[in-house]
Amino acid sequence: MSTLRERHDTAGWQALDRQHFLHPFTDHKSLHEHGTRVITRADGVYLWDSEGVRLLDAMAGLWCVNVGYGRHELADVAAAQMRELPYYNNFFKTANPPAIALSALLAEVTPPQFSRVFYAGSGSEANDTIVRLVRRYRDVRGEPKRKTIISRWQGYHGSTVAGASLGGMSAMHEQGDLPIPGIVHIDPPYWYGLGGELSQEEFGLKAARLLEEKILELGPETVTAFIGEPIQGAGGVIIPPMNYWPEIERICRKYGVLLVADEVICGFGRTGNWFGCETFGFKPDLMAMAKGMSSGYLPIGGVMVSDEVANTLIADGGEFYHGYTYSGHPACSAVAERNIRIIRDEGLVERVRTDTGPYLQARWRELGEHPLVGEARGVGFIGALELVKDKATRTRFDPLGETGTICRDFCFKNGLVMRAVWDTMIMSPPLIMTRAEIDEFIALARRCLDLTAEAVGVK
Ligand code: PXG
Numbered sequence: 258m259s260t261l262r263e264r265h266d267t268a269g270w271q272a273l274d275r276q277h278f279l280h281p282f283t284d285h286k287s288l289h290e291h292g293t294r295v296i297t298r299a300d301g302v303y304l305w306d307s308e309g310v311r312l313l314d315a316m317a318g319l320w321c322v323n324v325g326y327g328r329h330e331l332a333d334v335a336a337a338q339m340r341e342l343p344y345y346n347n348f349f350k351t352a353n354p355p356a357i358a359l360s361a362l363l364a365e366v367t368p369p370q371f372s373r374v375f376y377a378g379s380g381s382e383a384n385d386t387i388v389r390l391v392r393r394y395r396d397v398r399g400e401p402k403r404k405t406i407i408s409r410w411q412g413y414h415g416s417t418v419a420g421a422s423l424g425g426m427s428a429m430h431e432q433g434d435l436p437i438p439g440i441v442h443i444d445p446p447y448w449y450g451l452g453g454e455l456s457q458e459e460f461g462l463k464a465a466r467l468l469e470e471k472i473l474e475l476g477p478e479t480v481t482a483f484i485g486e487p488i489q490g491a492g493g494v495i496i497p498p499m500n501y502w503p504e505i506e507r508i509c510r511k512y513g514v515l516l517v518a519d520e521v522i523c524g525f526g527r528t529g530n531w532f533g534c535e536t537f538g539f540k541p542d543l544m545a546m547a548k549g550m551s552s553g554y555l556p557i558g559g560v561m562v563s564d565e566v567a568n569t570l571i572a573d574g575g576e577f578y579h580g581y582t583y584s585g586h587p588a589c590s591a592v593a594e595r596n597i598r599i600i601r602d603e604g605l606v607e608r609v610r611t612d613t614g615p616y617l618q619a620r621w622r623e624l625g626e627h628p629l630v631g632e633a634r635g636v637g638f639i640g641a642l643e644l645v646k647d648k649a650t651r652t653r654f655d656p657l658g659e660t661g662t663i664c665r666d667f668c669f670k671n672g673l674v675m676r677a678v679w680d681t682m683i684m685s686p687p688l689i690m691t692r693a694e695i696d697e698f699i700a701l702a703r704r705c706l707d708l709t710a711e712a713v714g715v716k
Contacts, residue, residue, distance in 0.1 A: 381415025461498025487533025525549030
C-alpha cells in the first residue's frame with residue numbers, strides 16, 4: 258500500500274489543496290499566491306516537507322507535541338485500542354477502560370484539589386464545557402444571578418462561539434458578533450506593553466486589581482468565574498509578574514468567584530511544572546486541558562473539576578445536559594494515558610524545570626542583546642522576543658506585524674519554525690529538546706534576527 262506521501266508531488270498536493278481545502282485561520286487569497294508548504298513527516302524535534310527540506314520545530318506543532326515526534330509507542334497504543342474497541346460512548350451508564358484509566362492518572366498528576374475530569378475533544382470544547390459548568394454550578398447552589406464570566410484581552414480560549422467569546426481577540430469578536438452575553442474582559446498583565454514606568458511588582462498588583470474593580474463594577478453577586486491562561490500563549494507569551502496570580506486568587510476568594518486556569522498550553526510540563534498554576538502559585542477550581550495531554554497525537558481535551566465543585570454538582574445537580582460524542586474516546590484516551598506516562602517516566606517535567614529549561618532560557622536571554630530585540634522573556638520551554646524599532650524607548654514598528662512576518666518567513670526559509678504574534682516572536686519547543694538542539698535553535702534564531710534587522714534597517 259502506497260503512503261499518501263508517495264501519491265503526489267508538491268505541485269500536485271498544492272493544486273488539490275487550492276481547490277478543496279479551507280484552512281483554519283488563513284487568508285486564502287494570499288496563501289495560494291505562493292502555495293502551501295506540505296509537511297510530510299517528523300521525528301524528534303524536526304519536520305520534513307514534501308521537498309525533503311528539514312525544519313527545526315520550535316513550536317512543537319501548535320504548542321502541543323510535548324513528547325516530540327516519532328513516538329512509535331503511541332502509534333502502537335492507538336492501533337491496538339482501535340482493533341479492540343475503536344469507539345463507544347460514555348453517555349448511558351457505560352464507560353471504557355482507557356477513559357477510566359486516564360481519569361485515574363489525571364487525578365494523580367494534577368494538583369490535589371482535583372480528582373475528577375470531564376472530557377472534551379479539544380481545548381475549545383473544554384472551555385465551552387467550563388462556561389456550561391460554572392453557570393450550572395450557580396443554579397445548583399441557588400445563585401441564579403451569578404452568571405457573568407470575566408476574562409482578559411489578548412487571552413485565547415479557542416475558536417468556538419463560547420471559546421472565542423472568552424478569548425480577548427478583538428478581531429475574532431468582530432467577525433463573529435461576539436462576545437456572547439455575560440462575558441466581559443479586563444486588561445492582561447502585559448508588563449512590557451502596558452507597564453510603563455512601573456516595576457514588575459507594582460504592575461503585577463495593578464493588573465490583578467483590575468479584576469477587583471470589574472467585580473465591584475458588575476456586583477459580586479453577578480460574577481461566577483474568572484478565567485485566564487497562567488501564561489497567555491497565542492496573545493504573545495504574556496508572562497505575568499510573580500505576584501499577579503496570588504493576588505488574583507485572593508480577589509476571587511474574597512468575592513466567592515470561581516478561579517479557572519486555562520492550562521491548554523501551560524499544562525503537561527511546558528513551564529517546568531506539571532501545570533502552570535503550580536509555577537505561578539495558585540489553586541484553580543477548574544482547569545482546561547488539551548494539546549500536551551496527548552502531545553497532539555490524537556485530539557483530546559478535558560476539564561479538571563475540583564472536589565468542591567464536582568461534589569456540589571453530583572450531590573444536588575441531577576443530570577447535567579452536556580457532553581460530546583467523543584467525550585472519553587477510547588483510542589484518544591489510550592494515547593493520552595500513555596503520553597502522560599511517557600512524560601512522567603522520562604522525567605520530562607523535571608528536566609525542563611532543572612536542566613534544559615534553565616539552559617534554554619539562558620541562551621534565549623542572549624538574544625535579548627540583539628539590536629532588534631526589546632525584551633527576551635520566558636519560563637521553562639516557552640518564550641517570546643519583542644521585536645522593536647528602538648530598544649531604549651520601546652518604540653514599535655509601524656505598521657505593527659510586518660517585521661514579525663518578515664522574521665517568521667526568514668525562519669521558514671532557514672529551516673526553523675517560530676510563530677509571530679504581531680512583532681513578537683514565539684517559541685514553545687518539544688520538551689525533549691536536547692542542549693545540542695537548543696544550541697542549533699538559538700544559532701538559527703540569531704541568524705534570522707540578523708537577516709530581519711538588515712531587511713528592516715535596524716543596526
Ligand atoms: N486555550 C488555549 C490557552 C489555547 O492556546 C485553546 C484553548 C483552544 O484549543 P483547540 O484545541 O480548540 O484549538 C488554545 C489553542 C496560535 C494558536 O496561533 C493557538 C491555539 C490554537 C490555534 C492557533 O498560537 N491555541
